[in-house]
Amino acid sequence: MLGWHLARREQPLRGGQTRAVATGMLLALVAGAFLLVLSGENPLDVYTTMADAAFGSSRGWSTTLGRAVPLGLAGLAVAVAGSMGLWNIGAEGQIIAGAIFGAWVARLLPDANGFVLITVMLIGSVLGGGLLALIPAITRARLGVNEIITTLMLNEIIIRVVRYLVNGPWKDPNSAGFPQAPPLPAQAALPTLFGRANIGVLIAAGVLAGFGFYASRSKWGYELRLAGSSEKTAEYAGISLRRKILTVLTLSGAIAGLAGGIELTGSSSRLVEGVANGWGFAGIIVAALALMRPSGVAAVAIAFGAVQVGGLAIQVSGVPASIANILQALILFGALIAGVFGQYRPVRTRTTSSVTAAAA
Amino acid sequence: MTRTLRTLTALIATLGLLAAACGGSDDAGGSDTKAAFVMVAPVGDAGWNFMHNEGRLAAEAATGVETAFVEAIPEGGAEFDTAVQQFIDDGYTVIFSTSFGYMDATEKFANENPDVVFEHISGFKMNDTNFGNTFGRMYQPRYIAGMAAGAATETNKIGYVAAFPIPEVIRGINAFTLGAQRVNPDVEVEVAWTATWFDPTVEGNTAQALLDAGADVLTMHQDSTATGQAATDAGATFIGYHSDMSSQVDAYLTAPVWDWGDRYADVINAAANGEYTPESWWGGMADGVVDIEIPTSSPVASEMQAVKDQIIAGEFDVFEGEILTQSGDVMVADGEKMDDGSMLGMSDFVAGVIGSTDG
Numbered sequence: 001m002l003g004w005h006l007a008r009r010e011q012p013l014r015g016g017q018t019r020a021v022a023t024g025m026l027l028a029l030v031a032g033a034f035l036l037v038l039s040g041e042n043p044l045d046v047y048t049t050m051a052d053a054a055f056g057s058s059r060g061w062s063t064t065l066g067r068a069v070p071l072g073l074a075g076l077a078v079a080v081a082g083s084m085g086l087w088n089i090g091a092e093g094q095i096i097a098g099a100i101f102g103a104w105v106a107r108l109l110p111d112a113n114g115f116v117l118i119t120v121m122l123i124g125s126v127l128g129g130g131l132l133a134l135i136p137a138i139t140r141a142r143l144g145v146n147e148i149i150t151t152l153m154l155n156e157i158i159i160r161v162v163r164y165l166v167n168g169p170w171k172d173p174n175s176a177g178f179p180q181a182p183p184l185p186a187q188a189a190l191p192t193l194f195g196r197a198n199i200g201v202l203i204a205a206g207v208l209a210g211f212g213f214y215a216s217r218s219k220w221g222y223e224l225r226l227a228g229s230s231e232k233t234a235e236y237a238g239i240s241l242r243r244k245i246l247t248v249l250t251l252s253g254a255i256a257g258l259a260g261g262i263e264l265t266g267s268s269s270r271l272v273e274g275v276a277n278g279w280g281f282a283g284i285i286v287a288a289l290a291l292m293r294p295s296g297v298a299a300v301a302i303a304f305g306a307v308q309v310g311g312l313a314i315q316v317s318g319v320p321a322s323i324a325n326i327l328q329a330l331i332l333f334g335a336l337i338a339g340v341f342g343q344y345r346p347v348r349t350r351t352t353s354s355v356t357a358a359a360a
Numbered sequence: 361m362t363r364t365l366r367t368l369t370a371l372i373a374t375l376g377l378l379a380a381a382c383g384g385s386d387d388a389g390g391s392d393t394k395a396a397f398v399m400v401a402p403v404g405d406a407g408w409n410f411m412h413n414e415g416r417l418a419a420e421a422a423t424g425v426e427t428a429f430v431e432a433i434p435e436g437g438a439e440f441d442t443a444v445q446q447f448i449d450d451g452y453t454v455i456f457s458t459s460f461g462y463m464d465a466t467e468k469f470a471n472e473n474p475d476v477v478f479e480h481i482s483g484f485k486m487n488d489t490n491f492g493n494t495f496g497r498m499y500q501p502r503y504i505a506g507m508a509a510g511a512a513t514e515t516n517k518i519g520y521v522a523a524f525p526i527p528e529v530i531r532g533i534n535a536f537t538l539g540a541q542r543v544n545p546d547v548e549v550e551v552a553w554t555a556t557w558f559d560p561t562v563e564g565n566t567a568q569a570l571l572d573a574g575a576d577v578l579t580m581h582q583d584s585t586a587t588g589q590a591a592t593d594a595g596a597t598f599i600g601y602h603s604d605m606s607s608q609v610d611a612y613l614t615a616p617v618w619d620w621g622d623r624y625a626d627v628i629n630a631a632a633n634g635e636y637t638p639e640s641w642w643g644g645m646a647d648g649v650v651d652i653e654i655p656t657s658s659p660v661a662s663e664m665q666a667v668k669d670q671i672i673a674g675e676f677d678v679f680e681g682e683i684l685t686q687s688g689d690v691m692v693a694d695g696e697k698m699d700d701g702s703m704l705g706m707s708d709f710v711a712g713v714i715g716s717t718d719g
Contacts, residue, residue: 177530
């Protein structure tokens, strides 16, 4: 039998993960170029447009970074849980919970000054996301209920909660019956940093840098990774798994909740059903590309944001949406696959001929 | 490894040159007016966004102005900002945002970009200089479609698959019901909500539930033809929406349809001539923005045609009293006509509708 299998690289690839992922994206661009030529586009023009829109100007940078904020925070949420082997599939719902709590604060304190209001709103959104994640955290830590299922199902519940709110008690009487909450107070808008980016960029950068540093340097982070790689070893080392699961999943939800608060105060101006906009699910891809390492999330989020901004820009310039979407998917797929090869190497499965033949 | 990189770059460059050699140049000369459209879902081949794209193409043909569009841009997200900013940077001078949820963001852009004309579809906000809104009195052809349905049903039950309980949808259901009752006083219209604009599976299942409840005529306020498929499979009659679906659905009888081309051309021309004045434009069948084809096979075809003529001539109003609500209260008093404000905020069903406006 001839075949291949993947074996973990004993020595990390020269240039490491970054190089592997970059190569994967490059190969995807080549594959995408064929696709573009087939559909009558000039790949060079298209790629130039993409790069230009994402990084070619200060406005491009501001858009890309603005995108990277929810992607990065959602990615960090998933990665924090992922670094101890837990899967938080509920970041989408936790973002919504964060936005709901943020909007709730704004309803309670409509006259507070901007700084106070935004601060309390963001604290509220952190609590909201954390509280929603507390449910799967408790059931996982105490009862051993699979957190993949519970976090996923809670998305469905919270989307119905926000739908109820904007159709019912929080419905804006001045929106001609359309289901959306009233606009937030004007002072609740996050101040602009530059171009189209708001200071959410700084908040997210602070959170990401803090976690990246803390997770890689602290005893806490070490215990997390240890628990992720071997529960038995962790328990032997005296780490309380239950408490770790509880804190890590709740923290994961709180980070996603913060993303919801920043989206609410930063870009959406009022609570609507679609406030999470798929960021929570995109966060799973971001975390996977970052190999569940909090320190890698920021770079991945910026790259992911750039691909999205570029994909939109080529649509604006006339490339059909379907081609633009395939191109974005190709690039992410290339990066993901290459990420795997950065960790593992393909090994020719030796014909076990001598053994099997002898047995036969 | 650098060699690999170089090879790859060379490959891409070659491909690029190839494409450049094959493709011609498509420079647009002349007017510096360019119009861009932002759509909430893929254009596809039926539904709301399809008809906006048809309108775009018609306006392009009528005005000679270059147009472009982006599709599948979510409401209330950063994608909208990115796309519109890109259009502005690329020199587009008229922007049509064609979904309700774009309203706040469109307003913001309009105030930041006084030299660009923004026309928002289906909303109610505007400013004094460069931001107006456009919509159509779809309730007029809905009423006529209701007549066809009322005449076609034998079970006296019509199923209505509907997305969200917002005034636009409620207004359509009410007009449709009033039309059906005009030709068939015993008819009931049962409404089932899907809580989605576009989800063929959900729409199909909802349609099936209405068929199971005894409906033999179906219509919908959705973006796919799934309701029509369910009607076809069950041998029921289907009244569409948005576009002529006769080639896609066997059970198709007729449909109230959109035709945005003339309105788009007017806005583009006004902007090109520097004569654009924002307004809340709510056109009807007389303006051509909404229409319905009279099915000759319907036993009430001539009455439908007569009503259509009356509406176009301004001699008939759909919401003219006396009209009662589901709970028996007076919605419009005898001899009175409902004003635009009340129609735009309509939130109760008329008598004869089965279902709740709570969604």
